[in-house]
Amino acid sequence: MDVGIVGGTGPAGRALAARLASVGLEVAVGSRSxxxxxxxxxxxxxxxxxxxxxxxxxxxxEAAGAPLVVLATPWDAAADTAAGLRAELGGKVVVSxxxxxxxxxxxxxxxxxxxxxxxxxxxxxxxxxxxSAAFHHLPARxxxxxxxxxxxxxxxxxxxPEAFEATAALIRRVPDLxxxxxxxxxxxxxxxxxxAVLLGLNGRYKGRATIHLTGIDGDIPR
Ligand SMILES: NC(=O)c1ccc[n+]([C@@H]2O[C@H](COP(=O)([O-])OP(=O)(O)OC[C@H]3O[C@@H](n4cnc5c(N)ncnc54)[C@H](OP(=O)(O)O)[C@@H]3O)[C@@H](O)[C@H]2O)c1
Numbered sequence: 001m002d003v004g005i006v007g008g009t010g011p012a013g014r015a016l017a018a019r020l021a022s023v024g025l026e027v028a029v030g031s032r033s034x035x036x037x038x039x040x041x042x043x044x045x046x047x048x049x050x051x052x053x054x055x056x057x058x059x060x061x062e063a064a065g066a067p068l069v070v071l072a073t074p075w076d077a078a079a080d081t082a083a084g085l086r087a088e089l090g091g092k093v094v095v096s097x098x099x100x101x102x103x104x105x106x107x108x109x110x111x112x113x114x115x116x117x118x119x120x121x122x123x124x125x126x127x128x129x130x131x132s133a134a135f136h137h138l139p140a141r142x143x144x145x146x147x148x149x150x151x152x153x154x155x156x157x158x159x160x161p162e163a164f165e166a167t168a169a170l171i172r173r174v175p176d177l178x179x180x181x182x183x184x185x186x187x188x189x190x191x192x193x194x195x196a197v198l199l200g201l202n203g204r205y206k207g208r209a210t211i212h213l214t215g216i217d218g219d220i221p222r
Contacts, residue, residue, distance in 0.1 A: 003170065004028040004058065004066030006081060007073030009040040012097060015144030016070060016135065018044050021053035022146050023173045028056045030063025048146055064088035068166055070095045070135070071122060075113075075192075079121040082129075090128040093166040096188075097135040098122075099195040107200060110193030117188035119157065132158035132167045133188035136195050138177075142208040150174050152210035153218065155182035155191050178218035 003020055005013045008029035017027045029044075031037035037057035044055060063069065064085040073081045075098030082089060098118035101108045115121040119133035134156045143150050154171045156179055158164050168179035182191055194211075201209050 001028050001056065001066045002026045002068070004030055004063030004069045006030045006060045006063050006069060006071050006085065007077070008058075008063060008070075009036050010072060010074075011140035011144070012135075013070070013072035014040060014044060015138075015140040016072065016097075017055055018048065018053060018144050018146060019150050019174060020170070021055050022048075022051060023175075024054070025170075025173060026054040026056070028058040028063040028066055030058045030060040032060060034059055051146065061085060061088055068093045068095070068170065070097060072097055074098070075100045075118045078118050079115075079125050082122045083125040086126060089126050092129055093160075093163045094122065094126060094129045094131050095135065095163075095167055095170075096122045096131060096133050099136050099192045101196050101199070108196050110196040112189060112193075117157075117185065117192050119188040119192070120185050123159070123185055130158070130160040130163035130166075131185065132156055132160070132163040133185065133191060134167050134171070134179075136192055137198055137211045139198075139202060139208045139210060142210065149176040151176040151212070153178045153180055153213050155180050155211075157182045157185050157188040157191055159185045178213075180213065180216075180218055 002025040041057040096119035123131035171179040
């Protein structure tokens with residue numbers, strides 16, 4: 001197993017699982033329910049019958065046993081879920097993709113979690129883990145559409161060089177995705193919050209916009 005996705009049964013986790021599996025990575029799709037994990041993996045495989053996708057259904061604790069783990073639960077469940085998996089996640093690279101958003105007056109707005117970001121909240125409950133924040137700006141619909149390249153620039157925030165390298169290496173496995181060092185975990189708040197702007201744009205323009213940086217070359221090791 002290469003990657004475990006905790007909460008992998010939602011749109012974001014499914015899309016990431018399918019995309020990573022499409023480039024040959026072995027992915028455990030984690031859930032609180034073994035039955036649901038099984039159903040979702042079958043659903044993904046049925047959707048892409050001509051692809052060989054190395055996906056395995058798993059309980060969240062099993063998914064958390066993978067060498068690199070992505071947290072894809074709702075943002076407000078990320079820290080509690082991570083805390084419940086402390087034994088499995090200690091010492092590992094844990095990628096937080098949660099965006100702290102709330103629907104207010106009919107639009108999704110960024111909210112600031114007590115730790116400043118979802119990722120910082122995860123790092124606070126997992127002091128021994130190497131937490132990074134990434135994948136916030138990739139819409140699940142585009143990421144999971146294997147008929148199209150998953151083009152986009154992925155901003156990575158972390159306090160750990162090893163976590164940056166492991167997260168960037170994962171991103172680089174997907175053609176057309178670029179990985180960027182967006183700074184320490186202190187930068188994760190604004191990175192997560194910008195997703196509210198992107199979602200608003202995608203709603204108003206009926207799009208699948210993500211971010212592409214210009215005037216900068218990607219993939220410079222930290
Ligand atoms: N959707 C996107 O386009 C997108 C893009 C980038 C980032 N994100 C971020 O990625 C994360 C997941 O997004 P999503 O749309 O896939 O979310 P979601 O469907 O609401 O939740 C994902 C999975 O988390 C599990 N879950 C639900 N409530 C939980 C709880 N209280 N405790 C633990 N697990 C729970 C569920 O799996 P089980 O019931 O099977 O356990 C669910 O299928 C979010 O934080 C979001 O901000 C989303």
